Every structure is written in C-alpha cells, then in structure tokens.
Amino acid sequence: MITTIALDLDNTLLTSEKTISLRTEKVLKQLHDNGIRVVLCTGRPIKAIQPLLKQLNLLTPDDYSITFNGGLVQQNATGDILARTSLSKADIKPLHAYAKQQGIPLDVIDLTQVFSLVDLGKSEYEAFLKGLMPFTDLSFADLPADDKFGKVVSASTKAVDNREQLPAEITNKFHAVPSRRNLLEFLPQHTDKASGLKQLLAHFDDDYSNLMAFGDEENDLGMLKAAKVGVAMDNAIPAVKAIATDHTLNNDDDGVAVFLEKYFSLV
The missing domain is CATH 3.30.1240.10 (Hypothetical Protein, Haloacid Dehalogenase-like Hydrolase; Chain: A; domain 2)
Incomplete structure (x- = not known):
C-alpha cells in the first residue's frame, strides 16, 4: 500500500513559473487529508520551501521534507532534524x-x-x-x-x-x-533522496514498498529506482524515463495531478 508520495520540485511538482498549479494543489491536499504523507524532496534548505509547505498545508507533526538532496530529513513546521549527514x-x-x-x-x-x-x-x-x-x-x-x-x-x-x-x-x-x-x-558519500526517504519511512515503520516518487532529473534516480511506484515526468531526462515504473504528462500539464487522480481514483 502506498503511504508516502515523494515529490521533486523543479520541473516536477513546480510549473515552469515555479508555482504549484491549482489542480495539483487540490489533489495533494485531498490525499494528505486522507492520510497519505506528501514529502517534498529537494536540494534546497527547508527555509526556502516554506511557502510551498504552507500552500499545501504540510505543517502537521507528521509532516517532513527531504532537504539537501537527502542530507537532511526535517520536520516541516519546526525544522527539527530527524536524520542528518554532513560535511566538515x-x-x-x-x-x-x-x-x-x-x-x-x-x-x-x-x-x-x-x-x-x-x-x-x-x-x-x-x-x-x-x-x-x-x-x-x-x-x-x-x-x-x-x-x-x-x-x-x-x-x-x-x-x-x-x-x-x-x-x-x-x-x-x-x-x-x-x-x-x-x-x-x-x-x-552515499547520500541521495532515496537515503533520506529510507530514514523517514523507517521512522513510520514503512519501507520503499510504501513509496511513490515523482522526478525528472539525475538526482531523482535513486528514489525512483527504490520506490514501489516511480513516476517519470514527460519532460524527464532519458535516464529517468528508462528506470521509471510509470510515466505522466509534463510539469506544465499537471503531470503529477493527472497521475494521482487516476492511481487513487479521485473524483
């Protein structure tokens, strides 16, 4: 059973205008309200994605993000660190x-x-x-x-x-x-979005079999390979499309929303 949806940001969740479309926002909020974890996965620090977390209402105690491309697993509302790898x-x-x-x-x-x-x-x-x-x-x-x-x-x-x-x-x-x-x-070394997600899933007694992930670039390969359902955007690089279990429309055509509506039979 899918309990967690992991989303890359640029050219995946976000449109070319760096926004979340209204259709995608509605679908993700509906799934979150139904108990599905929605996890933003990014190279950015959590401070830089706070507007997106607020837009999607991902601010409950069980809401986390993967930041620094897997180097940090952080609670959204407080920034508290669940897991961390770092460099000196x-x-x-x-x-x-x-x-x-x-x-x-x-x-x-x-x-x-x-x-x-x-x-x-x-x-x-x-x-x-x-x-x-x-x-x-x-x-x-x-x-x-x-x-x-x-x-x-x-x-x-x-x-x-x-x-x-x-x-x-x-x-x-x-x-x-x-x-x-x-x-x-x-x-x-050995840090990527998949390693961060593994730590987060374990925190909830889940594993990769409970994970759906969306991405488009090389830094998404690890989580797409690991996920039970790995979805490549139509605008993804060939290497991402080659390893994905599923494909969807591009980021400007509500690719994330279109796939989720069909997979979860949303009205």
Whole structure:
C-alpha cells in the first residue's frame, strides 16, 4: 500500500513559473487529508520551501521534507532534524583544491546560509536562488572550521560536463550529481533522496514498498529506482524515463495531478 508520495520540485511538482498549479494543489491536499504523507524532496534548505509547505498545508507533526538532496530529513513546521549527514571543512579541502585546479566555482551551504568561496570566483548560484537564502562571500581559509555543511555546489556547466573525470579523492568522499544541466552538487558519500526517504519511512515503520516518487532529473534516480511506484515526468531526462515504473504528462500539464487522480481514483 502506498503511504508516502515523494515529490521533486523543479520541473516536477513546480510549473515552469515555479508555482504549484491549482489542480495539483487540490489533489495533494485531498490525499494528505486522507492520510497519505506528501514529502517534498529537494536540494534546497527547508527555509526556502516554506511557502510551498504552507500552500499545501504540510505543517502537521507528521509532516517532513527531504532537504539537501537527502542530507537532511526535517520536520516541516519546526525544522527539527530527524536524520542528518554532513560535511566538515576538512572534508571539503580536497574539493576546493580540485576546483581551483579546474577553474570552477564552489558554494558551501549550511543550515542557515550559503558561503560563496570567492577565492575561486563568484558563481551564479546567488542569482539562481533569488534571495531564498543569505549569502556570505569569503575565501576557503575563512570558512568556519566548526560548522557542519549539507552540501557543496558548483554552478558551472564545466563542472557538470567534467564530472566523469573526477579524481578518486573526490569520488571516494562525495556523491557528485547534477541537479540541473549547469549545477553539480557534492553531497556526503552515499547520500541521495532515496537515503533520506529510507530514514523517514523507517521512522513510520514503512519501507520503499510504501513509496511513490515523482522526478525528472539525475538526482531523482535513486528514489525512483527504490520506490514501489516511480513516476517519470514527460519532460524527464532519458535516464529517468528508462528506470521509471510509470510515466505522466509534463510539469506544465499537471503531470503529477493527472497521475494521482487516476492511481487513487479521485473524483
């Protein structure tokens, strides 16, 4: 039995205008009211998705989100952490050296802010987030040594294109995955949306057999493979379509709502 619906955000739940359509909002609220867990799964911090959580009324004690692409499992209303994997400054040091060698930018993210490592050059990541989190510009030497970081991102097409050539000292420590065509994310090793969902499902004495997931990009592959019902959007990349159990319309044609209405026989 499906008890949990996991939803990627950009180009899956959200339209091209970065909104949740009224039809999709109605369907998700109906299922949530019927006892189905609705879990937003994103690389963003929970502060950045609060408007979406409020829109969908996902603010009860049993409502959680997967943030930092699986690195954090958080209670929506309070931000309390159920599970966490993180990186230290020491972990990031070899990545910084690699980025300097390659000429690619890095931004390092903790629970409350983004640190732009401007000794590598200012990236486009701040413009991409559009004010969703505060930014601090500093050099790697000034990065707080006692902080815990959820992920490091490189807003660079070059970083994405060259990820197959990452050296062992990087791949042994990080799970490197694109979340967009020009955004490469470096997560703690063995961390993805599937690992976060596994921890959340276990909290409710469930497992992947109770999971339905929707996605479109490479960072959604893990949860779509793991889910009992893995749904690829029509706008998904070929690799996602290839492993999905089901397919639906694109994100601008209410793909999520259309599939859920049929699967759960909603009126």
